[in-house]
Amino acid sequence: MTAAPPLRHLDGFTPWPNTVAERYRELGYWRGEPLGAMLARVARQHPGRTALICGKRHISYRYLDERASQLAAGFARLGIAPQDRVIVQLPNIAEFFIACFALFRLGAIPVMALPAHRSAEIGFFAETTGATAYVIADRHGGFDYRTLARDVQAHNPALQHVVVVGDAAEFTDLDALYTEPAAQANVDASQVALMQLSGGSTGTPKLIPRTHDDYLYSVLESARICGFDADTVYLAALPVSHNFPLSSPGTLGTLCVGGTVVLARDPSPETAFPLIATHQVSVTALVPALALLWLQAAPQHAPLASLRMLQVGGARLSVEAARKVRPLLGCQLQQVFGMAEGLVNYTRAGDPEDLVIQTQGCPISPHDEIRVVDDDDIDVPHGETGHLLTRGPYTIRGYYKAAEHNARAFTADGFYRTGDRVRLTPEGYLVVEGRSKDQINRGGEKIAAEEVENHLLSHPQVRNAALVAMPDNWLGEKSCAFIELTGPSETPALRLALQLKTHLQGRGLAAYKIPDHIEFVDALPLTALGKVSKEALRHRLARSA
Numbered sequence: 309m310t311a312a313p314p315l316r317h318l319d320g321f322t323p324w325p326n327t328v329a330e331r332y333r334e335l336g337y338w339r340g341e342p343l344g345a346m347l348a349r350v351a352r353q354h355p356g357r358t359a360l361i362c363g364k365r366h367i368s369y370r371y372l373d374e375r376a377s378q379l380a381a382g383f384a385r386l387g388i389a390p391q392d393r394v395i396v397q398l399p400n401i402a403e404f405f406i407a408c409f410a411l412f413r414l415g416a417i418p419v420m421a422l423p424a425h426r427s428a429e430i431g432f433f434a435e436t437t438g439a440t441a442y443v444i445a446d447r448h449g450g451f452d453y454r455t456l457a458r459d460v461q462a463h464n465p466a467l468q469h470v471v472v473v474g475d476a477a478e479f480t481d482l483d484a485l486y487t488e489p490a491a492q493a494n495v496d497a498s499q500v501a502l503m504q505l506s507g508g509s510t511g512t513p514k515l516i517p518r519t520h521d522d523y524l525y526s527v528l529e530s531a532r533i534c535g536f537d538a539d540t541v542y543l544a545a546l547p548v549s550h551n552f553p554l555s556s557p558g559t560l561g562t563l564c565v566g567g568t569v570v571l572a573r574d575p576s577p578e579t580a581f582p583l584i585a586t587h588q589v590s591v592t593a594l595v596p597a598l599a600l601l602w603l604q605a606a607p608q609h610a611p612l613a614s615l616r617m618l619q620v621g622g623a624r625l626s627v628e629a630a631r632k633v634r635p636l637l638g639c640q641l642q643q644v645f646g647m648a649e650g651l652v653n654y655t656r657a658g659d660p661e662d663l664v665i666q667t668q669g670c671p672i673s674p675h676d677e678i679r680v681v682d683d684d685d686i687d688v689p690h691g692e693t694g695h696l697l698t699r700g701p702y703t704i705r706g707y708y709k710a711a712e713h714n715a716r717a718f719t720a721d722g723f724y725r726t727g728d729r730v731r732l733t734p735e736g737y738l739v740v741e742g743r744s745k746d747q748i749n750r751g752g753e754k755i756a757a758e759e760v761e762n763h764l765l766s767h768p769q770v771r772n773a774a775l776v777a778m779p780d781n782w783l784g785e786k787s788c789a790f791i792e793l794t795g796p797s798e799t800p801a802l803r804l805a806l807q808l809k810t811h812l813q814g815r816g817l818a819a820y821k822i823p824d825h826i827e828f829v830d831a832l833p834l835t836a837l838g839k840v841s842k843e844a845l846r847h848r849l850a851r852s853a
């Protein structure tokens with residue numbers, strides 16, 4: 309016998325301090341079970357049960373487990389090795405799970421891109437992670453991802469393999485990769501399993517490394533808190549790579565207890581309601597904007613009799629909308645306040661109606677540490693509003709390869725500065741009152757203001773730009789860019805605004821980040837310190853609304 313080599317963490321990953329990690333293990337939170345092994349275990353328990361429903365395909369646990377192993381062997385043959393990063397950008401189809409579990413089994417690391425991402429985002433992920441492969445569907449939502457892959461590959465020679473579900477063109481056909489499984493890799497559960505994406509507030513997106521141990525703990529505990537079991541039928545309506553539908557408890561939370569995941573191609577009532585009826589869906593998750601759409605559509609449709617619970621998260625749900633969930637959809641509401649960096653809060657079954665409607669729930673774990681502080685990091689009295697700081701068994705200690713940013717985003721003793729402003733109720737539930745980070749939450753899609761401003765500044769006619777949130781009845785917030793030009797322009801404002809949007813598109817920015825509204829100003833208002841006053845700009849928007 310040779311001794312196991314000493315554990316080496318991925319470069320750019322910040323581990324928990326050893327003593328803290330030991331405590332999480334002693335408590336049984338970190339089980340040492342990699343995500344790939346979790347699937348194998350559930351498949352042994354429930355081989356014949358349906359794991360996934362994707363269109364007409366019903367995929368059993370046995371089949372999912374086999375396909376994941378076969379694809380892992382195929383990925384290994386391509387040369388994908390443990391800890392290699394692989395960008396996964398797939399719609400809600402079964403291959404997302406087969407590919408992710410294949411990578412988990414190899415100890416390779418899926419980077420969870422969203423279908424909406426374009427060359428600016430994917431190029432950044434490729435560059436930052438040094439990914440060697442990129443998994444896409446040929447087309448989805450009227451967009452050809454192979455075109456995007458060509459573009460990204462041309463700029464990132466390390467990205468050797470593009471693996472395609474569907475018509476592969478010159479690339480590798482995912483279906484051709486299934487191979488007889490070889491010996492399984494030995495995956496250490498304390499290693500990075502996947503990378504999630506931060507909504508962020510900085511000039512470039514941030515990547516969030518999550519380990520098998522911490523992610524599975526959050527998923528298993530979420531499943532327990534939310535009452536998921538083998539009879540749960542979960543409808544994945546939101547994009548499955550997003551942290552909420554992936555892990556809170558989401559699709560992984562369903563799969564870890566032997567339930568069934570129904571995949572919806574899109575979250576519209578027209579698509580989702582028939583799926584709920586046909587497959588007797590018992591629970592699903594939405595962002596508030598979609599919940600409003602469902603509430604509006606419900607009276608025109610047959611009752612969603614099987615639906616037991618609707619989870620709403622990603623942005624603040626209004627009290628008025630929250631009150632309508634039971635009368636109009638006939639199910640229980642659960643508020644979910646979470647973040648891909650870790651901390652997730654749920655309202656609980658059996659909570660008084662008021663807590664469910666008025667709060668965003670309480671943390672998963674008794675070992676989630678919560679602080680509510682003022683601008684000087686001093687704790688405010690219980691019940692007062694302040695900045696939310698947190699650390700715990702599934703909250704990261706650092707973004708991937710971001711030492712400089714990490715020094716600001718975390719306290720010296722490892723608390724993550726969430727950028728959310730909250731207060732605690734007497735019961736210890738959180739109420740989100742706002743945020744201190746420079747971000748726009750557009751119906752659950754987070755936009756980092758600085759990122760968009762940088763892209764705007766690349767236009768030759770733009771001297772300065774400021775992106776701020778604009779209240780919107782439907783999405784909660786939309787984005788408005790205030791622009792100071794380099795000089796007088798001959799072009800009419802409307803035409804210039806369109807040119808700026810086209811410019812951003814041309815830079816490969818995801819559509820949700822393109823400003824909804826553009827206003828030209830002679831000079832951006834400044835604070836006493838000479839910084840652009842976003843406060844003044846927001847005021848201006850409120851006045852003109």
Ligand SMILES: O=C(O)c1cccc(O)c1O
Pocket residue numbers: 551552555556621622623644645646647648649652
């Ligand atoms: O990122 C989020 O908004 C989010 C919301 C609910 C639950 C989660 O896990 C999340 O990451």
